[in-house]
Amino acid sequence: MILPTAAEEARFWALLENAWAGRGPEVAALRRALVERAPGEDAFDEAAQLEEHLDRVLEALRAVAADLSAEELTALDRVAERKLHEIDRADVHEVTDGSDDGFLYARGFVLAMGREFYEAVARDPRMAIEDAEAEAFCYLFAHAHADRFGDFPETGSGISRESCSNAAGWPDLGVPSNA
Numbered sequence: 001m002i003l004p005t006a007a008e009e010a011r012f013w014a015l016l017e018n019a020w021a022g023r024g025p026e027v028a029a030l031r032r033a034l035v036e037r038a039p040g041e042d043a044f045d046e047a048a049q050l051e052e053h054l055d056r057v058l059e060a061l062r063a064v065a066a067d068l069s070a071e072e073l074t075a076l077d078r079v080a081e082r083k084l085h086e087i088d089r090a091d092v093h094e095v096t097d098g099s100d101d102g103f104l105y106a107r108g109f110v111l112a113m114g115r116e117f118y119e120a121v122a123r124d125p126r127m128a129i130e131d132a133e134a135e136a137f138c139y140l141f142a143h144a145h146a147d148r149f150g151d152f153p154e155t156g157s158g159i160s161r162e163s164c165s166n167a168a169g170w171p172d173l174g175v176p177s178n179a
Contacts, residue, residue, distance in 0.1 A: 002156035004079040012079040013115045019060035020114060023053050035116045039126035047109070047132035054112060058136050065144035074153035077141035083111050084138060084161035087122055089169030095128040100163040105133035107161075112137040 004012075020031065030046045037043055065073060084107050096106035110121045112134040120127040138161060145153040164170050 001158040002078065004075065004082050008075040009079050012076050015061060015064055015076070016057075016112070016114055019057045019064075022060055023057065027053050031113060031117065034113060034127075034129070035120050037127075039124045043129050044131070047129045050113065051109070051132065051134070054134055054137070057112070058140060061140055062144060065141060066148070068144070070145060070149050070153070073141050073145040073148070074155060077139075077145060077153050078155040078157055080111065080138070080141055081155055081157055081159060081161045083118060084108065085159045085166050087111075087118070087169075088161070088163060088166035089125070090172070092121065092125040092128055092169075093163075095125050095130060096132075097130055098133075101135075102133065103163040104138055104161065105135040106131075107163075108134040108136075108138040 020027065027050065030050050033046050034043050034050075065076075068076070084104070087107050087110060088103075092107070092110075093103050096103060098106055106128070109132040110128060111118055117127070142152050145151070159165065164173060167173075
C-alpha cells in the first residue's frame with residue numbers, strides 16, 4: 001500500500017489554495033464562513049455561492065495539471081483518493097445524505113473547499129453541508145492523467161474513494177478492511 005507523502009499532500013493543498021486565491025476576497029470570505037460557523041449551523045447559501053465559482057477553480061487546476069508528469073498526477077490523485085476515503089464515514093453521510101454517487105460528490109465538495117474545511121468536517125461531521133456537491137473534483141487528477149497519458153493512474157493505495165468502502169467509517173456494514 002502506497003500512502004501520500006507529506007510533500008504530496010502539501011502540494012495538493014497548495015495547488016487547491018492557489019486555484020481558490022484567484023477568485024478574490026469575497027469568495028475567500030465565503031470559504032472562511034464555512035469553517036468558522038458553529039457545527040450544524042446552516043450554510044447552504046454560502047455553499048451554493050461557492051459551487052458557482054467551483055468550475056473556474058477546477059479550470060485553474062486543470063490548467064496546472066496539463067503540465068504535470070504522470071508521476072505528479074498520480075501522486076495528486078493518490079492524495080485526493082486518500083482524503084475522500086478518510087471521510088467516507090456514516091457520520092459524515094448522516095449530514096450530507098445522498099446516494100452512493102451523491103455521497104461521493106458531497107465528499108468531493110468537502111475536499112474541494114480546501115484543507116481547513118476538510119479538516120473541520122473530519123473533526124466534526126456536523127460541519128458538512130447537505131446537498132453540496134463537487135462531482136468533477138473527485139477524479140480531476142485521474143482524468144487529467146487519462147487525458148494526457150491514455151489511462152487512469154495506478155495509485156497503489158489499496159483503497160477506493162467510492163462510497164461505503166472505508167470499513168472503519170461504516171462498521172455496521174461489515175465492509176472488509178483494506179486500509
